[in-house]
Amino acid sequence: MWFRSKTDVSSTALQTDSNLHQQVFHSLREVAPESWNRLIGDAFPFAEYDYLLALEEGHCVGIEPGWEPRYLTLWEGKQLQAACYLYRKTNSNGEYIFDWDWANAYQRYGQRYFPKLTSAVPFTPATGPKLLVSADASNPREFQQQLLASALELVQQEGCSSLHFLFIPAEECEIYEAAGLLLRHSFQFHWQNQGYDSFEDFLSRLRSKRRKEILRERRQVQEQGLEVILLRGEEVEPKLCRVMYDFYLTTIDRKWAMPYLSYEFFQYIFTHFRDQLVLALARKQGRWVAGTINYHKGPHLFGRYWGCRQDFRSLHFELCYYRLIEYAIEQGVQRFEAGAQGAHKIQRGFLPNLTYSAHWIAHPAFHRAIGEFIEEEKRSIQSNIEDNPELSPYRQEN
Known part of the structure; x- marks a missing residue:
């Protein structure tokens, strides 16, 4: 069923011997709203058709802002079965998972960090799915794996240094780790009902x-x-x-x-x-x-x-x-995410929750160095969360 894509980044279809094909679109206008929204669950508004298209219509994304859309889609016949919203990035603005030090390190060693390929809702530090699959797909995990494999190929086709999935849900982490991506931790303050x-x-x-x-x-x-x-x-x-x-x-x-x-x-x-x-x-x-x-x-x-x-x-x-x-x-x-940062939220009922991102770095030496940094960062974050239970605003029995 599955194939290895050899498309460029134009909106042209690549047919296979099966009934499955892939398309990469530069604008969501080229996809029917009802087809796209079939892939969206019941908990994350920012991946919906109208929200992503609003960013295009408002000229918030594109070449000048450094967020060039690349909507990766998988079709069975005329039915859209899976998709991933990606952006070719020429900066790290509006991401909220900070990699400026990585870019600076590349520059110091005469390497090019930009462009990179990023899956995230622009300017929106909110956790939600990136590997979108129709609820009636026969094998959702296979579609997710193919989306990830195709995204990795798109990195090479676009001449990018790396691939990043930001604010991914915990249930997607296993897929990225199995494919060899580096799993990074950060944290936000969320209110739980x-x-x-x-x-x-x-x-x-x-x-x-x-x-x-x-x-x-x-x-x-x-x-x-x-x-x-x-x-x-x-x-x-x-x-x-x-x-x-x-x-x-x-x-x-x-x-x-x-x-x-x-x-x-x-x-x-x-x-x-x-x-x-x-x-x-x-x-x-x-x-x-x-x-x-x-x-x-x-x-x-x-x-x-x-x-x-x-x-x-x-x-x-x-x-x-x-x-x-x-x-x-x-x-x-059940959950209220009030935005990035802000330790002052703790005394108002919000507690630190881990957030996740996944990163594929093409350069072997930088992959190792960034991987070591990420592991040390994980230990530091976990220690900060576990070592300060007295900061909780809740009574001990709660």
Whole structure:
């Protein structure tokens, strides 16, 4: 059934003796939405057709940003059975699994690290599947193995130094390790629903000091005359698109960061992806003053962008964490990922969770050196997580 691809990176099909063939597309417009979304499960919104296409329509990906799409697809007849979203990268911007030191080492030794091939949702540090397979595929593992083998061949065809899969789910790790990729650990702070009946029930599981701090911070928001509103799906009016984009830019300006996302991207999301949106907004005297953009699909909630027009005490914590924890409990959400970094999340109920990435390095010497670095990094991360149980905000019995 399986074959070794010899395609270039154009959108042309390579037929085999069987009914299976492969295509690599430079734009998701060349794939029917219903075909692509057949491969997406019920827990990860960012691999959906409209989200990935929004990045294209908003010119957030392409040659200039350094994210050139390469959608690797496997077909049985006219039926799309498996796919992997890949990008030919000429920088490491917007990845959140940092490899700048690797690139610098290549440069010091007169080697070229870029371009590289990366499977990740651009500018989105969220865990989700990269090897997408239809639920009715006869042998999902074989399709995943073929996707990975074809991606490795695409590395050579594209003249890339390496192949990277970022923020992969734990259940995919075995596939990458079996193929000889290096498995790297990092960590984020996630909130897990322990079967809470209400926000008050959640608070009751916390240590007294942490519980009092959260209650104080929520009171501070009320005392400043702020009205907190949560909107989802059809409640999200199109006119809020400009409001949220302006909030996004305020955070970019304050952090001297790069505005990866365009207003056109926001327009597309607010038009075509509203059913996944959850906005947490604050209003004072009839004027929107702060807000967050979040995405909800199935058992998972993802916090993405925050911004405010002026500073208010504890408002960031209310809109980014507390109101959304309330929402997660109400909706039966099992996991809430509130974005990358931020040890301050711990005292607000978020605990460190391992995240995973897989890396194939073509250069043998760099493969060994990076492999040694990754193993040492793993030990350090695990030690930090295990050696500080007293940092948990939860009562010992929880």
